[in-house]
Amino acid sequence: MESLLGKVALVTGASRGIGLEAALALAQAGADVAVNYLRSQNEAIELVEQIKKLGRRALALQADVSRADEVKRMVAALEANLGGIDILVNNAGINPGRPFANLTIEDWNRTLATNLTSAFLVSQAALPHMRGRRWGRILFLSSVAAQTGGVIGPHYAASKAGMLGLMHSYANLLAKEGITSNAIAPALIETDMIRNNPAIRPDLIPVGRFGRSSEIADAVVFLASNGYITGQTLNLNGGWYMS
Numbered sequence: 001m002e003s004l005l006g007k008v009a010l011v012t013g014a015s016r017g018i019g020l021e022a023a024l025a026l027a028q029a030g031a032d033v034a035v036n037y038l039r040s041q042n043e044a045i046e047l048v049e050q051i052k053k054l055g056r057r058a059l060a061l062q063a064d065v066s067r068a069d070e071v072k073r074m075v076a077a078l079e080a081n082l083g084g085i086d087i088l089v090n091n092a093g094i095n096p097g098r099p100f101a102n103l104t105i106e107d108w109n110r111t112l113a114t115n116l117t118s119a120f121l122v123s124q125a126a127l128p129h130m131r132g133r134r135w136g137r138i139l140f141l142s143s144v145a146a147q148t149g150g151v152i153g154p155h156y157a158a159s160k161a162g163m164l165g166l167m168h169s170y171a172n173l174l175a176k177e178g179i180t181s182n183a184i185a186p187a188l189i190e191t192d193m194i195r196n197n198p199a200i201r202p203d204l205i206p207v208g209r210f211g212r213s214s215e216i217a218d219a220v221v222f223l224a225s226n227g228y229i230t231g232q233t234l235n236l237n238g239g240w241y242m243s
């Protein structure tokens, strides 16, 4: 596997859940890591301290990644402190729950902005550095919802399917420049996102349990360490959807 030593990673939404484990795993694999968060400042600072203890550089960056102005500010701060982004994990996401017939345009816009527009904004901001270095890894935390519709609703499924289009386009456009673009499509990973939702039960999953954030983090490191996989969706779903 290619070493990640000296590479700089940005994980959006890294204060909790999958993003937190991915940030930690990338640091364990050698990368310096910027930890983006929206509100969970204490958790983000605690994670930064943990990463520094591993001997890596780390930085907590507050920003709402659905907003162009905040993404610009965040990436400028990252570049000033750590250099540019070599590995981008587009992970920040929300899943507003409401019976689908009652979904509002506000639910739709907020979900699309947070889950999909954010990935476009941060990727576009990261690309000049990656293209200059002719090395980069762009990862998208999509979902089984992109493939089957899932259990959250049409707003969430559409946002996650949109990420796959974005991923395929970057993979095509950047293949000759040393930059790979891939997606991870998890199902039912035990984080705050799925807690307290009675529609989400482990018996839905063929392997009979929820997934662990650390299992997704392993896949993040794997894809970041491999220059020949691009344009792919890696399914980590306990056998729920078989490709």
Ligand code: NAP
Pocket: 012, 013, 014, 015, 016, 017, 018, 019, 036, 037, 038, 039, 040, 041, 063, 064, 065, 066, 090, 091, 092, 093, 094, 114, 115, 141, 142, 143, 144, 185, 186, 187, 188, 189, 190, 191, 192, 193, 194
């Ligand atoms: P989570 O535990 O709810 O954590 C969400 C993270 O996103 C938090 O760090 C949160 O920051 C951050 N965030 C939310 N809105 C943001 C914004 N506008 N700007 C910046 N950060 C923002 O979620 P998770 O389960 O780890 O999910 C991570 C990703 O995997 C999501 O994209 C999700 O859709 C996807 N996914 C999850 C599952 C699952 O079963 N858990 C399945 C498939 C796909 P704060 O802590 O500051 O609020």
